[in-house]
Amino acid sequence: MKGILLFGHGARNPEWAQPFHRIRDAILAREPAALVEPGFLELMRPGFDEAVDCLVRQGATEITVVPIFMAAGSHIRKDLPQMAANAMDRHAGLLIALAAPVGEAEPVLAAMADYAINAAPEI
Amino acid sequence: MKGILLFGHGARNPEWAQPFHRIRDAILAREPAALVEPGFLELMRPGFDEAVDCLVRQGATEITVVPIFMAAGSHIRKDLPQMAANAMDRHAGLLIALAAPVGEAEPVLAAMADYAINAAPEI
Numbered sequence: 001m002k003g004i005l006l007f008g009h010g011a012r013n014p015e016w017a018q019p020f021h022r023i024r025d026a027i028l029a030r031e032p033a034a035l036v037e038p039g040f041l042e043l044m045r046p047g048f049d050e051a052v053d054c055l056v057r058q059g060a061t062e063i064t065v066v067p068i069f070m071a072a073g074s075h076i077r078k079d080l081p082q083m084a085a086n087a088m089d090r091h092a093g094l095l096i097a098l099a100a101p102v103g104e105a106e107p108v109l110a111a112m113a114d115y116a117i118n119a120a121p122e123i
Numbered sequence: 124m125k126g127i128l129l130f131g132h133g134a135r136n137p138e139w140a141q142p143f144h145r146i147r148d149a150i151l152a153r154e155p156a157a158l159v160e161p162g163f164l165e166l167m168r169p170g171f172d173e174a175v176d177c178l179v180r181q182g183a184t185e186i187t188v189v190p191i192f193m194a195a196g197s198h199i200r201k202d203l204p205q206m207a208a209n210a211m212d213r214h215a216g217l218l219i220a221l222a223a224p225v226g227e228a229e230p231v232l233a234a235m236a237d238y239a240i241n242a243a244p245e246i
Binding site for chain 1: 125126127129131132134135136138139140141142143145146149150153154157159187189191193194195196197200220222223225226227228229230231232233234235236237238239240242243
């Protein structure tokens with residue numbers, strides 16, 4: 001069974017996690033049977049490992065990690081592959097695939113552009 | 124005249140700025156006369172101040188800062204208002220408005236949810 005891990009940086013302010021819960025809710029609204037959990041790099045729980053373990057407990061055998069990042073900085077290029085490798089070592093038979101950051105997806109950028117235009121009326 | 128400042132965190136990898144240029148291009152494709160520039164908090168140029176000065180040189184008298192952030196962490200809650208206040212002090216008559224982070228916009232979150240579902244086929 002497949003799962004989705006919404007990977008975020010994390011922040012000290014607990015409200016920072018809200019968009020991740022809203023993305024999760026939007027996924028579940030479209031795919032009620034989906035296994036989807038947020039997982040954060042730092043400052044916030046659940047951490048990446050906790051999210052992987054949670055998805056595995058729910059029956060996930062393949063996890064697609066979707067970085068909710070604008071682009072691939074060092075956290076995505078270095079930290080994430082290492083965390084994914086460690087998680088696959090920890091869970092025999094688990095496959096983890098890493099998607100490109102959402103900020104590289106054209107429809108996401110188009111939605112951001114629309115938002116920026118609407119945020120600056122009379123442009 | 125109004126301008127849009129696409130405010131990002133910045134990263135060491137120059138490619139990290141690409142989504143900001145793509146958002147800028149998407150805005151200009153819809154609004155060819157728009158004044159729009161990226162501006163970064165750290166690690167990357169142009170910095171916020173450089174972006175403000177660039178927009179002012181182009182004739183902007185009102186700048187809407189659109190945080191290309193998932194949510195309002197301390198950079199948005201504390202650093203950004205101070206940088207905006209300093210920029211208004213530096214430019215007599217300039218008005219700077221701060222929009223909510225793009226990650227709080229429903230259409231942006233919906234696009235991210237779609238991307239996540241498509242990134243994990245057979246969900």
